[in-house]
Amino acid sequence: MTLDEQLTTIDALRLRAFPAQRIRSGLVESGPGFHVADLRVSEDFWDADLAEVAETEEEFEAELTALVQALSLRWGEPETLDLTPHLERTASGLPVPPPLDALCGYVPLLHGWRVRGRWIGVGVGQGDRELPFQLLVAVGEEAVGGF
Template identity: 75%
Template sequence: MTLDEQLTTVDALRRRDFPAQRTHSARTESGPGFHIAALRVSRELWDADPAEVAEAEEELGAALTALVGALSLRWGEPEVLDLSGVLERSARGLPVRPPLDALCGYVPRMYAWRSADRWIAVGVGQGDPVLPLQLLVAVGEGEATGAAGAPGRGR
């Protein structure tokens, strides 16, 4: 997916109504108050040599940098969301609201902005070293999370 296609997807998710129940499609998960979409996905890395893994990390990192740059032109500098506190909360069996419950297991850090009554966040993650790397966008209502994993101020 090109940068223009990624921006089109971000805009479509920003405008799309949230469903009453969780739904899944090939690259999108939605639910009450959120959407998550894969904008770019590497190949599976279960049999990849370290050079292939490094190449995939570099490629997805560059795509993230370009997307953050484009979104920053629209909405200013992003808030950096460290999801480690959310992951810790989840691991202790404490409640974590969607979509952070789904994201915290494989995206360590996201870049977030506020647009009207929604927040938009992007990041690169990988659920397991053998799974593909993914460039993701999440759109949610309410406030984005702060660094400690508790509800915080969005942008």
């Protein structure tokens, strides 16, 4: 997906109504108060060497940087949300609102903005060393987000 396509996807999700229950449609997971969409997903790394993994991670971080810069031109400098405390709460059996409950397991940081009653966060994650990298966007009601 090109940067323009990523921005179009973000705009569409920002305007889309939230469903009453969790659903998955293609690369988008939605639920009460949120949408999460993969903007790019790498191959997995079951037999990959460390140089290939590092190169892919650099590519994803560069794409994230370009996306953050483009969104910052629209909405100003982002806030950064460290998801580590949410992961610690989840591990302790404490409640964490969706979609942060799922994101905290593989996305360490989200760069986010509040826009017209919603929050928009973008980040890069990898569930485990062998799993793919994911560049994603999360959109939620302000009450659900951590920004």
